[in-house]
Amino acid sequence: MVCDKYKSIKDAIAMVKPGSRIMVGSFGLAGYPEELIEALAASGTGDLTIISNDLGTPGVGLGKLLTNNQIRSLIGTYYNWNPEAAVAHNEGRIKVTLVPQGTFAEAIRAAGVGIPAFYTPTAAGTELAADKETKEFDGRMCILEPAIHADIALIRAYKADELGNLVYYKTGRNFNPVMAMAADTVIAEVDEIVPVGSLDPECIVTPHIYVDILTMRKS
Amino acid sequence: MQTILEQQAKERIASVIAHHFDAEAQNGRLFINLGVGIPTMVADHVTNPHIYIQAENGMLGVGCAASEGQMDHDLINAGRTCVTETPGCSYLDSAASFGMIRGGHVDATVIGAFEVDQKANIANWIIPNGKQLGVGGAMDLVTGAREVVIAMQHTSKNGKPKLVRQCTLPITGIGEANMIVTEYAVFVFEAGRLVLRQIAPEITLDELRNITDADFDVDL
Numbered sequence: 001m002v003c004d005k006y007k008s009i010k011d012a013i014a015m016v017k018p019g020s021r022i023m024v025g026s027f028g029l030a031g032y033p034e035e036l037i038e039a040l041a042a043s044g045t046g047d048l049t050i051i052s053n054d055l056g057t058p059g060v061g062l063g064k065l066l067t068n069n070q071i072r073s074l075i076g077t078y079y080n081w082n083p084e085a086a087v088a089h090n091e092g093r094i095k096v097t098l099v100p101q102g103t104f105a106e107a108i109r110a111a112g113v114g115i116p117a118f119y120t121p122t123a124a125g126t127e128l129a130a131d132k133e134t135k136e137f138d139g140r141m142c143i144l145e146p147a148i149h150a151d152i153a154l155i156r157a158y159k160a161d162e163l164g165n166l167v168y169y170k171t172g173r174n175f176n177p178v179m180a181m182a183a184d185t186v187i188a189e190v191d192e193i194v195p196v197g198s199l200d201p202e203c204i205v206t207p208h209i210y211v212d213i214l215t216m217r218k219s
Numbered sequence: 220m221q222t223i224l225e226q227q228a229k230e231r232i233a234s235v236i237a238h239h240f241d242a243e244a245q246n247g248r249l250f251i252n253l254g255v256g257i258p259t260m261v262a263d264h265v266t267n268p269h270i271y272i273q274a275e276n277g278m279l280g281v282g283c284a285a286s287e288g289q290m291d292h293d294l295i296n297a298g299r300t301c302v303t304e305t306p307g308c309s310y311l312d313s314a315a316s317f318g319m320i321r322g323g324h325v326d327a328t329v330i331g332a333f334e335v336d337q338k339a340n341i342a343n344w345i346i347p348n349g350k351q352l353g354v355g356g357a358m359d360l361v362t363g364a365r366e367v368v369i370a371m372q373h374t375s376k377n378g379k380p381k382l383v384r385q386c387t388l389p390i391t392g393i394g395e396a397n398m399i400v401t402e403y404a405v406f407v408f409e410a411g412r413l414v415l416r417q418i419a420p421e422i423t424l425d426e427l428r429n430i431t432d433a434d435f436d437v438d439l
Contacts, residue, residue: 102317
């Protein structure tokens with residue numbers, strides 16, 4: 001294998017420093033970088049801001065980082081699958097920013113495509129818009145949402161080629177392709193790394209320009 | 220007034236909504252998004268082959284729930300249920316999926332609600348009791364889908380009306396509800412007014428008013 005982006009899971013996760021803003025692809029336990037998260041939990045690196053849709057379930061996936069007290073703040077959409085998040089929030093152990101799921105996805109995409117903020121009708125007039133700038137477009141109230149950027153994105157793809165082009169698997173795609181565009185360093189966990197030229201160019205979802213590090217799952 | 224048991228109530232609500240979509244799909248293809256709970260049951264009741272189900276976690280053309288032997292944990296709907304593919308289905312990332320919704324390409328969404336008021340405001344994302352922490356796609360769905368259908372039992376578990384004059388819980392969207400289906404009645408919003416369109420045989424109009432806090436017109 002000729003792949004200068006390849007690192008072991010352990011070496012890749014050593015790039016995560018205390019206090020980092022980490023974006024993690026996932027929807028529940030679908031399409032999440034399981035082995036990178038396991039390694040992050042094992043590393044004990046703390047004071048993290050985790051930007052993800054949800055927090056898995058208690059003690060599983062991203063839930064492990066919360067159980068281990070490695071999280072300082074959360075930016076995401078839905079933590080009801082992991083009730084430990086509400087408990088930690090109520091006790092003041094973590095800061096939580098809730099963002100509507102479509103706005104969350106778009107804010108990450110925006111960071112990746114150089115748009116610092118955008119107007120959206122979603123959440124206008126609700127308590128999630130309490131301190132947002134508002135403006136009316138075509139008679140519809142909209143709110144200004146900032147882009148969401150991270151230091152590191154941990155993403156999960158199905159296959160990579162040796163350059164780092166990525167294809168995904170079913171609904172495991174979820175937030176991974178937009179997160180691949182929105183972080184300073186992008187680490188992808190894949191099942192398999194194949195020779196350059198063996199992925200159909202029409203089917204590549206994430207072009208390799210976005211991917212910095214490739215890691216391979218053991219299982 | 221004759222009590223309708225919970226399971227029967229849910230089946231009826233899902234079936235009424237499915238009929239509504241079956242009829243709409245006679246005019247062409249219909250793309251719908253289904254929330255968790257009663258809304259998911261709508262999929263089991265629709266019969267028109269021109270109805271396509273969108274799941275906001277990134278799939279168009281969602282099939283039925285997967286059986287024990289076919290479960291793939293990377294093939295789920297937004298309620299995290301393992302589902303199946305239909306011929307012609309496609310996968311998309313979350314930004315594209317919500318773009319499809321916010322962009323008005325999805326014809327209808329079916330969602331549950333804690334409360335809906337007579338101004339079509341919906342409260343369905345949080346009961347502020349400190350136990351919940353999440354909004355998910357609820358706000359994006361009510362804002363983006365062209366038709367918002369509320370599937371809910373007429374009263375709460377302790378008998379309180381859920382169709383109210385004004386929402387008391389934090390709202391999900393302003394004036395976004397188009398249709399409300401309960402086990403006892405079907406309402407639509409027309410020109411800013413809540414209008415009763417169907418009433419179940421188990422209840423009289425007076426009895427319906429007794430379990431409905433909102434004001435409504437009658438046009439059966």
